[in-house]
Amino acid sequence: MLKTVLRAALSTTFVTLAAAITLAAPAASAATPAQLLNTYAAEAARQTPGFQPSAQRGAELYARRFTASEKMPACATCHTDSPLQAGRHAVTGKAIKPLAPRAEPARFTDPAKVEKWFRRNCSEVTGRECSAAEKADFIRFMTEGS
Amino acid sequence: MSILRVTRSALLAAVLTTPLAASADKMPIPADAPAAFRAECGDCHMAFSPALLTAPDWRRVVGQLDQHYGDNVRIDEKTRGEIEAFLIRHASTRNERTWRRDRAAPPHRSDPPRLTGTPWFRREHREVPASLWRDTRVVSASNCPACHGRAEEGSFRKRELALPELQRRKEHH
Known part of the structure; x- marks a missing residue:
């Protein structure tokens, strides 16, 4: 009897602990790539009714060579031809983990980080910020098309 | 002041201002780094030890983040201030004049100082x-x-x- 009670008490403790850890582990801003994609797609649909994200357009954006930056003409310059591969920063030489969540699960899970790098890298490569539609296409390519 | 005293203080000054040389093989990031330090200063390049530049040099680096060696890496002012305070707290205290004397001119006038351009880096x-x-x-x-x-x-x-x-x-x- 005592054993059963103890076991029950222990398991309750573990469940509570596990729940606490589960609740504490993800940062407040954690998201899935699908959630991020939906947010950008919804924003794009408000601007262009009927918008549907396209992995094909995302792939084209990823590979396209722009003229804004000599050292970084395309996403692929640093991230290689495939976002499943590790890349290298064209200026500093620093190793870059793969961009596709399939190869690097932490990718596209932190909305603030994703926004920061879209803002910075779109400005660097294309010479302007990317639209919500482009971001949605890009994430669709990262998650489905690559 | 005797010649001996002068020599001794000169020697002491030399020792105190000698670049990291002997201890250069260990340069960890100090533990009191603000949370943003590695994220903001360690994504495009390695997060560098604050001991690699002097306080005036770091002020120039973080004072012109919109012109960061050809890149615009501006961050919000609060984060910038925290990172600057951290860098200055642990900056190299090497003698400024010696430090600057044989530093190569930066490739672009607008560039902030480069730790790879310091006499110490070149010597090493x-x-x-x-x-x-x-x-x-x-x-x-x-x-x-x-x-x-x-x-x-x-x-x-x-x-x-x-x-x-x-x-x-x-x-x-």
């Missing part, structure tokens, strides 16, 4: 052949981990040199 790397700096595995002199296998942990010992062609050099030391 004087044996590195020019071809290696241009190697596709290295790309930039600021890419410490390309050669220093444990650079991200703040360790720069010769025996940790990672490229095969550097192994030979290791054996000579």
